[in-house]
Every structure is written in C-alpha cells, then in structure tokens.
Amino acid sequence: MKTLLRNLNLYDVPAIAVLANNIKIQNNVRDSFPHPYTENDAKMFIESVQNESPQTTFAIEYEGVLTGVTGLIIQSDVYRLNAEVGYWLGEPFWGKGIAVEALNLITHYAFDKLKLARIYASVFEYNKPSMRVLEKAGFNLEGISKKAIIKNGTICDEFRYSKINPALL
Numbered sequence: 001m002k003t004l005l006r007n008l009n010l011y012d013v014p015a016i017a018v019l020a021n022n023i024k025i026q027n028n029v030r031d032s033f034p035h036p037y038t039e040n041d042a043k044m045f046i047e048s049v050q051n052e053s054p055q056t057t058f059a060i061e062y063e064g065v066l067t068g069v070t071g072l073i074i075q076s077d078v079y080r081l082n083a084e085v086g087y088w089l090g091e092p093f094w095g096k097g098i099a100v101e102a103l104n105l106i107t108h109y110a111f112d113k114l115k116l117a118r119i120y121a122s123v124f125e126y127n128k129p130s131m132r133v134l135e136k137a138g139f140n141l142e143g144i145s146k147k148a149i150i151k152n153g154t155i156c157d158e159f160r161y162s163k164i165n166p167a168l169l
Helices: 010-020 039-049 098-112 128-136
Strands: 003-006 057-062 065-074 082-089 118-124 140-151 154-164
Touching (some): 003 098, 010 039, 057 098, 098 128, 128 140
Antiparallel strands (some): 118 154, 140 154
C-alpha cells in the first residue's frame, strides 16, 4: 500500500497551504474551510488538532508525500458510536485511488481502534467524484436530503453515505 495516515506536524504547513489553496477543493467542503488558504490557516488548523485524544485528524501521505487530510468528528450522546468522516486531496493527486485508500484506512481505524459502530459522510449533490470514492470504499447511500445545504449561493441536495462496522453485522 502506498497510502498511509499519520499525525500532522507543523512542518506540513507549507504543503497543506499550497494544496488547500484551491477553489476546486473549497467548492466541495464546508464554508469553514478558508479560501484563499494561507500558511497561517494551515498552522492554526494543525495546532488545533495536534493534541486530540483520541487522535481523529490525519495527514494523508502517498509515496512519502503529503497529499491531503482526513478526519473523523465523533458524535455525542446517543450518537456517540458514530463519526462523520471528511477528507480532501490536493488536485495533483486526484484520480489515483489515494482517497479510497485513505478512506479505507481511517474507517478501519474508526472501527478497530475507536470501536465505532457507524461512519458517515455528507456530499454535495454535484460532487460525483467524492460519491464514487465513498462507493469504492464500501459506503452505501442512505438517503438524499433535498435542498439541505447552501454553497456559493446555490441551494442543493446533500447525499448521505454510511458504512457499518462489520463486527456488528
């Protein structure tokens, strides 16, 4: 396997800033993801996740090169065995299967190490490549929330994918 997940470090700041400063990425993630994306944004992000316990945010590395970031948002209360997964890759690394491998790695971690029951992801209706990534990683479409989000002034549907921990099936 050429893809691995590792902790983020401050030496990743320049690479993250370069890769994340891409409107094509920002158009497919939540508005809290800044654009333009600066080295200061990368530094603040890394500092905010460095002391996570348990660790839920990781650099995606392919053949020794940082290619993107993935993470889990563990839910609370009655949803505490669920996590939302998110990921992004720099454009030079699209179409190489890296996102599928990274999603498989973080899902395995979530189920085996964190003992979560369910992982889910929300995708904007126009982000067909991300839908394919989720499907290739064994996630299933649970449903479509009609006109649930607004992105760049356009109201659109949200597609919800999930994967259940196989130990529970």
